[in-house]
């Protein structure tokens with residue numbers, strides 16, 4: 001049902017009777033957002049909340065809910081949109097975009113003044129394509145821009161653009177939209193630093209046992225903040241500045257240890273109680289994880305250079321403290337959840353979750369390869385139907401690592417019982433003077449972040465395992481919230497510094513260290529946020545997407561996929577071990593030995609039978625990264641590393657199509673052609689580091705060449721080439737784009753002469769751009785076009801879906 005939001009002052013005529021003038025202020029506004037992984041949603045809701053605090057009336061909707069407002073009647077719109085795929089709009093705006101494509105109303109936005117905040121990533125060549133496209137479209141349909149769009153870059157940290165863009169939005173919004181109440185004075189826009197307080201931040205000389213060796217040499221540099229002081233020294237320094245805070249920060253050495261304190265009670269059961277534990281109805285439960293508690297990860301301390309903090313007299317441009325949104329309500333009569341390996345029901349997936357089993361796992365690289373790549377074959381259970389075609393992807397719903405989950409629980413001071421047995425409901429907060437997002441109070445749960453809206457009976461452990469992202473570096477808003485719960489004045493100041501203008505460089509430096517939530521909490525030991533407050537700002541935990549590497553014609557009930565196991569060490573001098581979420585989990589559940597003890601050769605296969613369940617959700621290809629229907633079209637497949645995985649599916653498919661046609665005696669979908677001529681040439685460009693270590697799918701590729709499915713296979717190995725090495729007077733090829741350039745005349749002939757299709761798949765960092773440049777060169781050289789014409793031609797191929805890319809970073 002269409003809901004008309006109020007567009008005019010109460011004594012104004014209804015919208016459809018009013019001829020708008022550009023000067024006239026609208027009574028309210030809407031924020032329309034599209035978000036794939038939650039950033040745009042979070043920002044959109046925060047914009048609305050702050051606007052309300054500033055006296056504006058407004059509402060927020062996901063773009064696919066556009067029918068809840070009447071688009072032609074909207075007067076002031078703030079769009080916030082991210083991207084997915086190759087500059088494509090997020091899934092939750094697909095209906096809206098379809099509506100725009102079909103729309104016949106040329107003046108759909110004639111009354112609207114609008115602005116756009118785009119969230120993108122410069123690792124992708126179509127940077128912020130959706131925001132740019134949206135702006136063009138809304139202008140075409142009559143909309144006028146009231147504030148220049150902002151294009152934020154996730155590669156640099158969204159905040160660098162988002163924060164100033166939002167700050168500058170307010171006066172512009174006030175020009176076009178009525179402020180019904182006077183905005184309250186915003187709390188704490190600036191923190192003034194007292195010189196004396198800053199002294200306590202200087203570096204002391206005692207080495208920190210946690211400090212990576214490589215860092216030691218920096219310790220004597222002024223202002224490199226690694227705090228080596230003992231707790232006594234710290235407390236003394238603190239007492240000198242803030243007597244109240246010092247009370248909370250007793251030096252460990254001098255504090256009497258109260259073994260019955262709330263804190264020690266959690267991990268230690270007094271011996272006198274121990275003997276009663278096995279009695280039925282004992283009030284104290286044995287902490288089964290007590291023994292392993294010591295083995296939980298402790299988190300890494302992050303490092304911050306405080307030179308700029310010392311130089312600053314004040315901290316400015318601090319984000320406002322985000323509003324309280326989530327409340328955790330204990331559902332007292334709910335039964336404790338049974339232990340389960342299934343994904344909790346509150347988790348929303350784009351398609352129904354299917355529990356597959358791992359049938360086979362194979363390591364595709366040798367133990368000395370730089371990356372470790374696994375191929376996993378999942379079996380879809382009988383009775384479940386998973387329809388897919390080569391080029392589709394699916395999401396794996398892996399939980400956050402259990403050790404990190406438990407360590408966060410411990411760090412937040414929750415007991416095992418509170419976290420694992422108590423059942424909670426996540427509700428939208430109603431109290432504390434918060435201004436609700438929605439005027440219609442009947443469906444308050446919509447104010448919650450989408451990923452928590454169905455959390456009606458959950459445990460804290462399940463929220464931490466499947467609900468929230470614990471590994472993405474924190475947003476500034478998160479640090480701002482954490483500052484509110486930090487008792488030590490120095491730590492608090494440092495948190496505020498990191499979210500301030502003066503701390504911009506250090507915030508970027510912090511992101512480069514890829515800290516997890518646990519690392520942040522470890523770095524700021526006096527920070528004790530309530531768990532529900534973290535729910536307000538932690539991003540949604542996401543299924544991890546993988547391309548299907550098989551054809552349903554070859555393996556109808558299986559899904560194969562290949563991936564690099566993500567484990568790495570951060571750049572020197574930090575050298576911190578990090579790992580991804582889903583790939584180490586898959587590595588473990590697939591039954592391989594741990595990464596440290598890799599012994600298997602690339603040939604080793606693990607047959608697992610039906611032991612392990614992997615929950616998946618199919619994501620159909622929104623951007624048509626699938627084979628063309630006409631099999632006579634030539635294919636140019638470019639996929640270095642695991643980017644080749646979908647092409648293995650393509651080629652299996654082609655192989656089976658050929659077999660089927662042959663077995664039918666050459667009867668094709670195009671009866672005028674003989675089956676043998678019914679398939680276009682296939683060129684496969686593949687890149688690896690060293691052929692004998694990480695040439696993935698080597699046997700398969702060679703077999704495709706043998707059977708004639710692939711006409712040309714080019715394999716380029718980047719680490720087999722020394723700097724500037726030449727062969728026959730030419731630079732030796734290192735990357736796929738080098739081989740593409742060498743075969744430029746053929747590529748041009750296949751695409752332009754025979755209507756061929758180009759597919760590019762893989763990691764975006766540079767590769768997609770380099771391949772794009774090589775293709776531009778080919779069009780110039782072999783097609784006789786200028787660079788500008790070549791760029792236009794490639795854009796045309798993209799629009800006609802003859803040049804397709806499936807990229808990730």
Ligand SMILES: Cc1cc2nc3c(=O)[nH]c(=O)nc-3n(C[C@H](O)[C@H](O)[C@H](O)COP(=O)(O)O)c2cc1C
Nearest residue numbers: 035036037038039040082083087120121124127128
């Ligand atoms: C699979 C994937 C594809 C993406 N494609 C693009 C792209 O083509 N262009 C771009 O500017 N940003 C791209 N991005 C970056 C997102 O727009 C950016 O990370 C944004 O912050 C995500 O916001 P959201 O959580 O609201 O979806 C992509 C991100 C992912 C994960």
